[in-house]
Amino acid sequence: MDADRPTGRLVLAGTPIGNVGDATSRLVALLETADVVAAEDTRRLHRLASALEVTVAGRILSYHEHNEVARTPELLDAVRTGATVALVTDAGMPSVSDPGYRLVRGCVDAGLPVTVVPGPSAVLTALAVSGLPCDRFAFEGFAPRRPGERTRTFTALAGDARTLVFFESPHRTAATLAAMAGAFGGDRRAAVCRELTKTYEEVVRGTLDELAAWADGTEVRGEVCLVVEGSTRPPEPPATADLVARVQELTAGGERLKDAVRVVAGKHDVPNRELYEAVLAQRKAT
Template identity: 60%
Template sequence: MTGSADSRPDGPIASADGTGTLVLAGTPIGDTADAPPRLAAELAAADVVAAEDTRRLRRLTQALGVQVGGRVVSYFEGNEAARTPELADALEGGARVLLVTDAGMPSVSDPGYRLVAAAVERGVRVTAVPGPSAVLTALALSGLPVDRFCFEGFLPRKAGERRARLAEAADERRTLVYFEAPHRLADSLAAMAEAFGPERRAAVCRELTKTYEEVRRGPLAELAEWAADGVRGEITVVVTGAPEPGPQDLTPEELVRRVRAREEAGERRKEAIAAVAAAAGLPKREVFDAVVAAKHTPAS
């Protein structure tokens, strides 16, 4: 049998040119029973397993009843830049490298992008073992529109940078998906309510696929109040996109809020006014007049 097939008909596919293969393996986001069947085979066949947390990898392999066949190395945010060349060399030398992170797909808000880029640069084959996704699971459970969405990852930790990032997304029509740490959830939801409006619909998805899974749905302001008492677990937040602009629905106060949000994101006032007017389908003069009328009113 020629080409790229492995000698085992049900085994991993090998590269035909003598270089190795980088395999990005999705891991369970909670329940280990959700592990894709191919994951066990890849763990056993890999020459090198690069793991974000080797202890969690050990627990996963024990749960799956599989023995790692190759060398295990750590690959996390702190050593990703330094370890990438070593793994890229191994790939170029013919090794099969399996990359696993703590949960979900590597490189999606997890280590992996640098290694994928290095492998592509060197002409090494990159493939994936699809697995559970917190992003898609949260979207499906949210009850919000899922025909178009964008993934925003984690918000900045500093309040000013977080406000600026949210201001950039205030007029986004697609549904937004964020990851967030539980101890920052209340502040982030409050910032979203300020940037997007308190009535914007959202869903907080907590501990997906785990014993204490919970999906809390409601307006952003209501969710921020709920989260103020403290929330535990892995968090994914889904926020419905901005409504289609309707000039008749935009009060002067809302126009001013949008201009201020853009100014906080770094835009000059003239540019912010023009952008808000264009998005709302209004004359620039109308937005300008609203800003001038409110110039002595403190930002809310």
């Protein structure tokens, strides 16, 4: 990059997820001073600015899932030529189930500065209020809409020991909870967190069976986060054939057989000799 050319920065700005009082003073200052404000919904940006009594002096551009491919080069050029570009979404942190990743990746690849004005996060808010373990968790975004895909996704996650956080639309909440109960087990603890930080905030806690029954008899409204306890069952040991295949992959890449066996056996807590003999037997059979 030419040292004589001015370089701006991209600022990812967290916005309130419900209660406008959660806006930070840094967000207010950014909206007042940024050269460009890229917003997922410009109408929501204007409402937020009005509520905060802020005048957005910079140029306002829309930046959403339908135009981010076309608009990203324009925003990169703005940063490259010295502009401070603020990126805001409808609520929460850009890039977390919202537009932003493509623009951040573009700045990183171009060596352009990226920074953050932290703010509220629906994921962390739901996790904290759920009453479930927070030491290890995974955010899984929105569950698939199609029943078959949804079932496959939950089946693959059934053994995950981490607390899982999902976004969900209100009209699919009951079906999603029922699918979770089927895949994870109806006795798995969970929480339905809706309208977080808003006037009608509600957190319903119970087992997945209980929550599925609750949602089936309730008109769920508002923005929903589902938090599900991780699996407490010990993971099932991998099949011997899978371990043998992994050893074969390592040896095909140049690893000595004994070293490959030791690595795979150690990772999966199986006896070295047992795995070694299984590999030899498989080789003889082929």
